[in-house]
Amino acid sequence: MDKARERVIDELLVVRCQEGSRDAFDLLVRRWQRRLWRYAWRLTGSNDAAWDVTQETWIAVLTQIRKLSDPAWFAAWAHRIVRNKCADYYRRAGRQRGLVDALAERQRTNDDTHREGHGDAVAEALRQLPPDRQELLTLRYGADLNIIEIAVVLGIPAGTVKSRLHHAREQLRRILEGDQS
16 A cells, blocks of 8 residues: 555544544554554653553553644654653663663664564664664655654754754665765
8 A cells, every 4th residue: 555545544533533433543653553652662762661651652642633724734743642652661770861761772782672673684773773763764764754754743844854853864875885984
């Protein structure tokens, strides 16, 4: 199925959820559970924490979906909720540092448990990027969000997303080419 059709289906499901359809919500969960869990896992580095965050995200989606004024923004809105729930997770865990600092620590601990593409050069190069650039590239290419949606998730201007995305891709290219200067 092409991306445009997928988005239309998601928009229709959101509208039906806003109207109170339990079946539509169940289908929305089935369509998005894995994507949102993967993003939570990338931010927390823990299967258990990612499942907890994803569960809390779905509770928030269920209780707040009627407030979503434009169903076309569901992807960005849901990813933003995941990001906020991850920040809550770190606060609850007694870690009084920002999400980017937590990601940096996770990168240093080098958790190999569930890495995708074992031995893959791109995956290895991604792990060498700073955590904020990893997150940016994950949102763009892993979650397939556009520039404006990423801006919504991160709470920064679209121009800043474009600039940071450009620098992240350049840094990734240099790592892949072996030029880390």
